[in-house]
Amino acid sequence: MPLERFSAAWRESYVASSNADENARDDGDCVFCVLSKEPINESTGVLLKTSHSFVILNAFPYGSGHLLVLPLRHVAELEELGDEEFTDFSLVLRDTVAALKKAYGPDGMNVGMNIGHAAGAGIPKHLHAHALPRWRGDTNFMTTIGETRVLPESLESTWGKVHPFL
Numbered sequence: 678m679p680l681e682r683f684s685a686a687w688r689e690s691y692v693a694s695s696n697a698d699e700n701a702r703d704d705g706d707c708v709f710c711v712l713s714k715e716p717i718n719e720s721t722g723v724l725l726k727t728s729h730s731f732v733i734l735n736a737f738p739y740g741s742g743h744l745l746v747l748p749l750r751h752v753a754e755l756e757e758l759g760d761e762e763f764t765d766f767s768l769v770l771r772d773t774v775a776a777l778k779k780a781y782g783p784d785g786m787n788v789g790m791n792i793g794h795a796a797g798a799g800i801p802k803h804l805h806a807h808a809l810p811r812w813r814g815d816t817n818f819m820t821t822i823g824e825t826r827v828l829p830e831s832l833e834s835t836w837g838k839v840h841p842f843l
Contacts, residue, residue, distance in 0.1 A: 709733075709803040713749050719836045725773075725843040729765035732773050732843060734832050735807070737799075741830050742781050742810040742839065746770045753802045755792060766806075773808045776842035783810035 713731055715721035722734035724744065735743040748758055748766050758766060774786055787809040791797035798805075 707751055707800070707803050709747050709800060709805065710751050713747070717840075719833050719840075722832060722836060724836060724840050725769065727765055727769055729762040730769040732769060734835055736832070738832070738835070739809055740811070740815065742777050742783070742808075742835055744773055744777065744808045744835075744839065745805045746773050746808065747803060747805040751802070752804050753793070755790070755804060758804070770806050770808065772843065776839050777808055777810050779842045780838040781810045784813045785811040787811055 712721065712723060712733055713726075715723050717723045717726060722736070723731060724734070725732040726749075729750070730746060730748055733745050733747070735745050746766065746769050748762055750758075750762065752758060755763075770788065774788060777783070777786065788806065790804070790806045791799075792801075792804065794801040
């Protein structure tokens with residue numbers, strides 16, 4: 678089946694307009710900044726803190742072991758990180774992937790960032806990376822058809838499995 682293409686040239690003026698960033702405003706406290714000040718424990722979902730980064734459970738995981746790695750500083754863009762922050766963030770992301778592999782023994786791993794609302798970031802004003810263990814055959818119709826996610830473990834269980842490796 679060939680890919681159909683639809684023109685949406687009318688969006689060019691919207692994207693380039695001065696009003697285009699209204700949906701990305703910072704209206705209130707950033708949930709990630711609030712979590713960055715919480716202690717490392719199961720009840721907060723905070724798994725690790727370093728001098729520039731922290732790791733938390735994803736409150737709305739796509740699957741078991743879905744974690745988020747974030748800079749401590751409230752920035753929206755990757756290029757806003759200083760060299761020390763970027764290095765720390767990258768090392769923490771690498772260590773998080775290693776911890777997930779030890780804790781879960783997955784067949785693969787999704788690691789990525791949705792930077793900006795248009796790219797799919799649910800919280801676009803605080804940069805964050807996703808790390809998600811994957812297994813062969815772990816996809817199903819529930820998310821696509823039923824708008825439902827099936828999670829075989831609690832967030833507390835995820836915290837307990839991963840924390841010893843971080």
